[in-house]
Amino acid sequence: MNKLQVLRLLTQAGFFILFVLAPLFDLFRLDLNLGHFFFLGMDWTLGFQDYLAKRITAPQLGINIVVRAGLPILATIAFGVWLSWKFGRLYCGWLCPHFSVVETINLAMRRASGKHSIWDKHPLPERQPDGTITRPDARYWLLVVPLALAFAFVWAVALLTYLLPPSEIYGNLYHATLTRNQAVFLSVATTALFIEFLFARHLFCRFGCAVGYFQSLAWMGNRRALIIGFDRRRAESCASCDAACDNACPMRIKPRSIKRHMFTCTQCNRCTEACTQVQKNNPQGTLLKWVDNDCALDKSARDFGHHIDIPDHCFEPLKDKSR
Numbered sequence: 001m002n003k004l005q006v007l008r009l010l011t012q013a014g015f016f017i018l019f020v021l022a023p024l025f026d027l028f029r030l031d032l033n034l035g036h037f038f039f040l041g042m043d044w045t046l047g048f049q050d051y052l053a054k055r056i057t058a059p060q061l062g063i064n065i066v067v068r069a070g071l072p073i074l075a076t077i078a079f080g081v082w083l084s085w086k087f088g089r090l091y092c093g094w095l096c097p098h099f100s101v102v103e104t105i106n107l108a109m110r111r112a113s114g115k116h117s118i119w120d121k122h123p124l125p126e127r128q129p130d131g132t133i134t135r136p137d138a139r140y141w142l143l144v145v146p147l148a149l150a151f152a153f154v155w156a157v158a159l160l161t162y163l164l165p166p167s168e169i170y171g172n173l174y175h176a177t178l179t180r181n182q183a184v185f186l187s188v189a190t191t192a193l194f195i196e197f198l199f200a201r202h203l204f205c206r207f208g209c210a211v212g213y214f215q216s217l218a219w220m221g222n223r224r225a226l227i228i229g230f231d232r233r234r235a236e237s238c239a240s241c242d243a244a245c246d247n248a249c250p251m252r253i254k255p256r257s258i259k260r261h262m263f264t265c266t267q268c269n270r271c272t273e274a275c276t277q278v279q280k281n282n283p284q285g286t287l288l289k290w291v292d293n294d295c296a297l298d299k300s301a302r303d304f305g306h307h308i309d310i311p312d313h314c315f316e317p318l319k320d321k322s323r
């Protein structure tokens with residue numbers, strides 16, 4: 001694993017922990033009992049109750065709505081759109097707690113069956129990009145299934161604590177005194193997530209997640225946005241490779257293809273790591289790397305059937321930071 005992947009692993013793990021613990025510390029949650037949000041340890045109210053109790057006037061309530069709801073929501077959306085317009089689905093690949101699950105289950109499933117998903121027709125090559133051999137071992141199913149179940153349960157509990165006081169939920173779990181509704185929520189959510197994690201996790205990332213979809217749309221609107229570039233001038237080097245980049249992609253994208261076909265790329269860089277390992281003895285280095293600005297135009301132009309030259313500076317080996 002290269003330094004970039006170690007860094008990504010750390011950011012994913014950190015964000016997953018934050019996702020689970022944020023409600024516990026009132027960093028962000030909605031309390032259905034109280035009828036308002038918590039944000040960074042503070043009550044996040046609009047003041048409706050104060051208005052009804054005549055403690056504030058209608059204009060004050062209006063200002064509250066604009067300042068405490070309208071502006072923060074608009075600012076968050078604007079920042080998210082700008083980030084994805086410039087860098088693509090960076091949130092998905094580097095932070096999203098669902099994608100962490102996708103990748104972890106992919107890994108375990110590959111050990112069990114040789115495939116990233118049970119829907120793949122053919123197993124992946126046993127030879128890994130770094131030259132090591134990993135043979136499928138059916139005993140790993142004993143890991144895959146409990147892992148998916150554990151992730152599903154953690155997710156379900158976390159989701160419930162975003163709606164009801166975490167101390168109540170964790171207390172009720174510990175003492176086995178969940179209310180009927182809480183038990184129903186946890187059972188249904190755990191079952192649904194377990195099925196999704198095992199059978200449809202890629203499908204959700206590709207077609208089911210609005211956050212991912214809108215990031216992709218914003219990204220497609222910027223021809224110079226960050227993208228995995230392919231040095232097609234040296235494409236003959238791929239002849240001796242068994243498509244290690246395609247095999248490494250957790251989203252099952254073909255990273256050498258045009259931008260339109262990479263709509264759901266999560267900028268995880270697993271493909272560039274694989275190519276760097278495959279090409280480690282090639283003085284010219286990897287054929288895949290993050291590029292942007294004029295180096296990104298090649299992939300976008302091909303969406304429309306145009307073929308433009310890749311500037312020489314885009315794939316200079318010494319500037320390849322992923323090595």
Ligand code: SF4
Pocket residue numbers: 228248249250251252253254255262264265266267268269270271272
């Ligand atoms: S194409 Fe590369 S960066 Fe994009 S999702 Fe696949 S492996 Fe990750």
Ligand code: SF4
Pocket residue numbers: 237238241242243244245246256274275276278279287288
């Ligand atoms: S781009 Fe790299 S990893 Fe992908 S097929 Fe070519 S040599 Fe192999």
